[in-house]
Amino acid sequence: MSAVHAGRPLTCGTLFSTLNQLVEYPVRQLDAVYAAIAHPVRRRVLDQLRPGPATVTELAVGHPMSLAAVSKHIRVLESAGLVRRTIQGREHHLALEPRPFSAAAGWLDTYRRFWEERLDLLDAKLRARKRR
């Protein structure tokens, strides 16, 4: 039997990084991460960055608000550590940072067994009702 975590084989490296994130990810940082993703505009910005880095101007396109308003949301994401900014001349490039995502999912994962069991139960009951 091989131990797995989140679909990956559990090697020394992944074990170390997993434990490190679970044990030492600062509580305050986790507060900031969840608060940052609690806004649809900020979740949309993160979704825009999933394919790869982008400039602030590129990110602002498609949001029905000013560049300044989008920039403000981006600064919240930056403070939470979810995005990293690099400045090249006059352009500000933004990219996702992996660790806060992993930490945020990590805490929720401790509830996975609970919600899967409950939702499976609901599913079975819905199917039983359909057959009747």
Added chain:
Amino acid sequence: MSAVHAGRPLTCGTLFSTLNQLVEYPVRQLDAVYAAIAHPVRRRVLDQLRPGPATVTELAVGHPMSLAAVSKHIRVLESAGLVRRTIQGREHHLALEPRPFSAAAGWLDTYRRFWEERLDLLDAKLRARKRR
């Protein structure tokens, strides 16, 4: 056999609302869920409820704050749909609701491949550095 969901009988109304929420978990509700778990006291309360339902008084034990302060945090969790309250006489019993947890993890899961690849890369670099 009687069908139940989260302790409630499964009627046409609850069946409809259940399917509706599974398919289209409301964006505003997701905002409320992430905002609710952005506080360490509220995450601690959820952790306390993981083994099973508890009363407000039971939950308040172990928090270095008043019962009123803990109650306020519980109301935030309730508004976000993360906990359900049932009242028996003078006792208020609280239990976890599975769907908001599943929805909150669902959005983060869309980033799983990204962060796993990046953290594996970081692990490999750390190991290579250690060998040198």
